[in-house]
Amino acid sequence: MGANSLEKKSRSGFWSTVFGRCKCWPRRMSISTGSIPNQNNNNVKTSNWNARWRRSDVDQGLDGGSYVKSPPNHSMLVVVHQQNQVCKLPVESTRITTTNQRKVPKEAISISGELESMIMDYQKIKGNNSNLVRASSGNFMLYGHLGNLRQPVEGENKKEDNKVEENPEPPSPQYKALATRRDSEKLKNLGNIDYNKGNLGEALSLYEAAIAIDPFKASYRTxxxxALEASGRILEAVSECRExxxxxxxYHRAHHRLGNLYIRLGEVEKAMYHLKRAGPEADSDHIAKAKILQERINKCTEAKRLRTWNVLVKETDSAxxxxxxxxxxxxxxxxxxLLKLHRHQEANETLLQGPKYNDxxxxxxxxxxGNANLLVVQAKVDMAxxxxxxxxxxxxxxxxLDSNSKExxxxxxxARALATFETIGNEHFKTSNFYDACISYGEGLAHDPRNSVLLLNRAICYSKLGQDxxxxxxxTRALSVRPGYTKARLKRAHCNSKLERWEASIEDYEILKKxxxxxxxxKQGLSKAQRQLKNKKTG
Structure with a gap:
């Protein structure tokens, strides 16, 4: 008993020295360790800790309060004030304080000081998002999810810093869905709505977002x-179906769609392969359509081989x-x-009507x-x-792409020869050397006798030399291969006017007027020609 009494006095003196004069502590305080019966006035439920630890580690303070020593094997203590008051100790409590002008020994504050230092270091590491909340006037910190403590609201102190515009522009439905739902099915459904409305760009964006969330959903690809097919991007649509x-x-629907895409591309064998694997999606009409197309394409190939160009024009239209x-x-x-038939303008119009794919x-x-062959035809039309x-x-x-292609x-x-002779002729024309310009354009025409641009350039030089x-x-030769060549028709009308061939001049001017x-x-040329013709008839 004597030893216990001395130990109590020693402990009481220790705690009194450190905390006895802190005005923040109320006179009466009780500490709940979880094993105290439900006799408190606040009806606070506590956990049932080990009774032996409770008896040996709870001591009486000088002011009548009970204090709990830090258990060696527990990382968290709950400190509950009897009056439910929360009182923060100032930061200065972690420093060495003086009592009655005397410096308190370091040993007297080693426990609380080290604990406070550990807590502060932990908060610095975790930043401002730590869940530790001071729940009492002691040096212990609580996790916010324990008890009925008020949780700190995230972003509570940032409202003043982050000012929001009064009337922000409302986001579009698809981006709102991306930001809030991130649900691939809902994105797909929104894409279907835009697709049905004809908003293909928005539909593609929504389908792409759905694929980004769930890239292994085959239906999203179809x-x-x-949408790509409706936008005219056929080759990209084929790639999506393949994927x-x-x-x-x-997946029957993907096979069916891919088969129809191959029909549009004229690749009948591939179309038949996928249509046969489309299951109930494909019917006999699709197969019959593919067979008819195959017959048309075979006729095109045969006409090209035989170089029967009129037949080829007809069969390509049919296909x-x-x-x-x-x-x-x-x-x-x-x-x-059409180029072989010297119908250059129609050849150009045909390529303009065709699909546009990048290299x-x-x-x-x-x-x-295959791409090299397409480029060769395009280059021939450009030259013409x-x-x-x-x-x-x-x-x-x-x-x-095809270095071994003789064609x-x-x-x-x-193309190099034509470009060279045209450049030389243009240089002579700029210096008013029309005779040499005629010769240069003529050398270019030796490589392409029906080139409309070189013919017109030489015609202008002839007119400058008085050879109308x-x-x-x-x-006339230029217009035979290119009837819509306005510059050539206008030059011929002028030359006919100079030669006083008013009927021929009026004919060209009337076409140009339309x-x-x-x-x-x-307008002026037509008026002049009509007036001169009238004078000729009346005179």
């Missing part, structure tokens, strides 16, 4: 493929109408046939040789219309 089939090899409306090769066949997609789908620089660039790309190398040599008859001949109704030069 929906995106449908859907790779994910789900027996396009049969469903292969997105095949670049059918349009290239037709354009090449990367064409190489990926048709291979480098005097776009020599474009033709040369296309030929160079074709040769890089590509021959066409590139021709030769100028009219060149203009094509360019607001052209003042045409």
């Amino acid at each position: 929906y995106r493929s449908a 859907a089939i790779r994910i789900e090899p027996r 396009i109408k049969a469903g292969a409306d997105s095949s670049p090769f059918l349009y290239a066949f037709k354009a090449e046939a 990367e997609d064409c190489i990926k789908h048709f291979g480098p040789i 219309l005097g776009r020599f620089d474009d033709a040369l660039a296309a030929m160079e790309r074709a040769v890089r 590509a190398n021959s066409a590139m040599s021709k 008859e030769l100028a009219i001949e060149d203009c 094509e360019t109704p607001n052209d003042e030069e045409v």
Whole structure:
């Protein structure tokens, strides 16, 4: 008993020295350790700790309060004030304080000081998001999720710093869905709504977002493929269907859509392969359509082999109408046939009506040789219309893709020659050396006798030299391959006026007036020719 009494006094003196004069502590305080019976006035439920630890480690303070020593094997203590008052000790309590002008020994504050230091270090490491909340006037910290303590609200102190605009622009539905739901099915459904409304760009964005969330959903790929097809991006639509089939090899809808896409591209064998694997999605009409298209394409191939260009023009039109409306090769066949028939303007219009694919997609789908053949036809049309620089660039790309192609190398040599002679002739024309300009344009025409641009350039030089008859001949030859060549028709009308061939001049001017109704030069030329013809008849 004596030893216990001395120990109590020693402990009481120790705690009194450290905390006895802290005005923040109320006179009466009790500490709940979890094993105290429910006799407190606050009806605080506590955990049932070990009774032996409770008896040996709870001591009486000088002010009547009970204090709990730190248990050696527990990382958390709950300190509950009897009056439910929360009182924070100032930061200075962690420092060495003085009592009655005397410095308190370091040993007297070692426990509380070290604990406070550990807590402060922990908070510094964790930042401001720590869940520790001071619940009493002691040095113990509580986890906020324990007890009925008020939780700190995240971002509570940042409202003043983060000012929000009074009238922010409302986000669009698809981005709102991306920001709030991140539900791939809902994104897909929103995409379907936009697709049905014709908003293909928005639909594609939503389908892409759904694929980003769930990239292994085959149906999302087919929906995106449908939107790409509607946008005219056929080759990209094919890639999406291929990916859907790779994910789900027996996906009937993907096979059906891919089969129809191959029909549009004129690749009948691939179309038949996928239509046969489309299950209930495909019917006999699709198979019959593919067979009819195959017959048309076979006739196109035969006509090209026999070089029967009129037949080739007819059969390519039939194949396009049969469903292969997105095949670049059918349009290239037709354009090449029209060039052979010296119908340059129609050849250019044919390529303009055809599908537009970039080189990367064409190489990926048709291979480098197939893309090189398409570039050769495009370059030939460019040369025929005097776009020599474009033709040369296309030929160079074709040769890089297929260096062994004799047709590509021959066409590139021709494009270089035409571009060179046109450049030389233009330089002579700028210096008013019309005679040498005529010679240079003539050398270019030796490589391409029906080139409309070179014919017109030489006609202008002939007119400058006073040889209007030769100028009219060149203009007529240019118009024979390119009826809509306005400059050539206007030059012929001027030359006929100079030769006082008023009927021929009026005929050209009237055609030009229909094509360019607001052209003042045409109006004045027509008026003059009509007046001169009237004077000739009356005089």
